[in-house]
Amino acid sequence: MTDVKSSDELLAAGGPIDRQWPEFVAREGQQQMAIRVQQSIDDQVSLLVEAPSGSGKTLAYLVPIVMTAQRAIISTASRYLQSQLFKHDLPLIQGLLGSHRKVALLQGRSNYLCPYYLDKNTLRLRSEQESSGGYDRQSYQQLTRLSQRFRNTGIGELSLLAPELAPGLLPHVTSSRDDCLSTQCPDFSRCPLMAARQQAEGADIVIVNHSLLFSDQVMRKEQLGSLLPSAGVVVVDEAHRISDFAQTIVGLRLSSGTLKSLCRDVSRAIQVGAPEQRLILSRLEKLQSGLSKLDAHIPSAKPYHRQQHVDVINQLSIALRQLRRDLNIVKQRDHSFVQLEIRTGLIVDRLNEIVSYKGLCWVQGRENGFVIQTIPLTISLLIKELFQQSPCSWIFTSATLTVNSSPDRFKRVLGLDAVNFYQASSDIDFQRQAMLYTPKIPVDPRKDEFYDYYVEQLLPLLAAAKGRVLCLFSSYRGLNATASRLRRKGKAVLIQRSPRDPRRVDNYKLVAQLKNQPQGILLATGSFWEGVDLSGFPLSAVAIDKLPFAHRDDPLIQLRSQELSGHGVDSFSEYLLPDAIVRLRQGCGRLLRRVSDRGVIMIADPRLQSQAYGQDFMASLPSMRRAVTVSEIESFFSESKSE
Known part of the structure; x- marks a missing residue:
């Protein structure tokens, strides 16, 4: 390993990294952030860092981690960033610095084979063949091949063991938190998930996602090991997303699929091993019938009455206790x-x-059944518990930790009031490199005709940009409405399709397609607001249809808002508005990734000008030139060509 110990020296112009990596550009903001991260690790204190686009955030925490002797955990919100860290960033930095720290990537349980359920479902299909001759031959053959491959190779990661596995078979070869038998499983000793966790526990640097960070708490309670207590530093990248993950993971959950699967397995076992137990079969049929009826009679969440949901859960509990x-x-x-x-x-x-x-506590209807789940109202106690269980250095970082330039809301939500905050500088000059275009649209964005006006304003932007344009939407409805209108105008577009659309391609392929089209137009939502790396090529514009408020008809949003209001808290100003501001900042951050980038951000929502809260959004965006006419953005792009 290099003799230079200071992280800022390693990242400086003329330093070891700069000398060996031709594409590297030294950045003052990156060096200053690296100093503070290294100090936090050395002093065993925690730190919040907002590092805007262009600051070089990833290397600013990776270099101190690689150079320290302490064990490190890096947690991200997206699988995309996990993969980039594991396959590219860490190998690159370790190679440049001569480091040989052992690195492990740990994924969620759905990425690993469950031998118990693989064998159980293979035997079930074989039994169906022997008893009636009517069975799914193709599924049986796939499961048989998968079982043989696992025995021959010992590989348990499904992306490596069976990349061609049909999605419909995934529930048959994996376990969930609901149906995992944990230490009581007869196949516990050959469980790939447990093997992966044991490998991670022996690594110097472990890359996880936010779900696993909190799953570690759950698994520790189930006596399945732990990663956090042995860590000297935990870096939480994309930290603005941690609240959503914590509430989803730490809350309790049980799906109708788990209940129905149990009933099927018990029914089959009784019919084969205890056929004379007709009373048990009768009670089981009644339970199965009740589950099917419940699919169509889920308690309402609009408005939410807790007791209605509790009554349903208690009825199921009584029937299952009898089954036991x-x-x-x-x-x-x-x-x-x-x-x-x-x-x-x-x-x-x-x-x-x-x-x-x-x-x-609620019973939530889904497309193919229901989910019974709980959601914690606040996560500050959960974060506090993590801190107590792992008293190491915690580094929370993101490009968007502040609202109106203040980190107070983020600190309050996570219970991090005593943690120091640092705002890294960026070499990107928004006044010179960017322009904010807010066209005048005279229609409420909730009206169907809004997208006629939106496309009218988008077309001149596309013509002026003469480069790649990313159009971000708050819903697939808006995305599809725009796509159809652009096609009628003769525009070829790339589309991020909904998960249920059979024509959907993964984000990696969409990014590759956009990269290969110098004037490509990508219409996207969801993960393209953040997480997906677009730094490999420049964008000329980012167009945003609406201010990205959470949908108020979402039952979960309603339940959280009701609960806050019940405690005297204004749910709009304390919950919906700040979340939308952070999301808008993430979307705008897609445009400029390097000092050589230039482009226009178009926000078409007229509420940015007509509503008082529009000023809150504006105050949280970088200061840049404003435009309200097409001629102004044409002049901006003309400037770009002359530079």
Whole structure:
């Protein structure tokens, strides 16, 4: 390893990295952030860092991590960034600095094979073949090949073991938090997920996502090991997303698919191993019928009445406790009854936890069933618990931690009031490199005809830009409305399709397609507002249709808002507005990634000018030139050509 110990020296012009990496550009903001990260690690204190686009945030924390002797965990919000860190950034930096720290990538459980459920479902298909001759031959053959491949290779990561696996088979070869038997599983000793966790526990640097960061708490409670206590530093990148992940993971959850799967397995086992137990089968049929009826009679969440949801959960719990007693009667006949009794007991325990939970408790309808879940109202206590369990240096970083230039809301939500905040500088000059275009659209953005006016304003921008343009939308509805109008105008566009659309391609392919089209137009939503790396090529413009408020008809948004209002908190100003501001800042941050980039940000929502809260959005954006006419943006792009 290089003899230079100071992170800022390593990142300076003429330093070891600059001398060996031709594409590297030394940045003052990056060096200053690296100094503070290194100091935090050395002093074992925590730090919040807002590092805007162009500041070189990733290297600013990677270099100190590679140089320290302490064990490190890096947590990200996106799988895209996880992969980039593991496959590109860390190998590059370690190579440049002569470091040989052991690095591990740990993913969520759905990425790993579950031998128990693979064998169970393979045997089920074989049994169906022998009993009736009617079975899914193709699925049986795929599962059989998968089982053989696992025995031959020992590889448990599905992307490597079976990249061609049909998505419909994924639930048959993986486990979830709901149905994992944990330490009581007969295949626990050959569980790929546990093997991956053991490998991670032996690594110097572990890359995880925010879900796993909080899943570590859950698994620790289940006595399945832990990563955090041994870490000397934890870096939480894309930290503005951590609240969403924490509420999803730490909250309790149980799906109708898990309940129905249990009923099917018990029914099959009784019919084979205890066919004379007609009363058990009768009660089981009644439970299955009740689950099917519940699919169509989910308690309303508009408005939300907790007791209605609790009553449904209690009815299910009563029926499952009876099922557990029934299985206890016959469990001496076959080991399969023992496993089914354990599964039933785990589900009963989960339901009891859910109804006694102090946060939101609800039964949520889904396309193919329902989910019973809880959601914590605040995560400050969860973060506090993480701090107590791992008293190391915590580095929270993102391009968007502030609202109106203040980190107070982020600190308050996470309970980090005592943690120091640092705002890194960026070499990007928004006054010179960017222009904000706010066209005058006389229609409420919630009206269908809004997109006629939006496309009228977008077309001149596309003509003036003469380069790649990213159009960001708050919904697939707006995206599709724009796509159809642009096609009628003869424009070829790339589209991020909805997850249920069979024509959907992954984000990596969309990015590659846009890169290969110098004047490509990409219409996107979701992850393209943030997380997806577009730094490999310049954009000429980013067009945003609406201010990205969360949809108020989303039951979860309603439940959170109701709860806040019930405690005397203005849910709009304290929850909906700040979240929208952060998301808009993320979207605008897609445009400029390097000092050589130039472009226009178009925000078409007239509420930016007509509503008082529009000033809150404007105050949180970088200072840049403003335009309201097409001629002004044409002049801006003319300047770009002359420079």
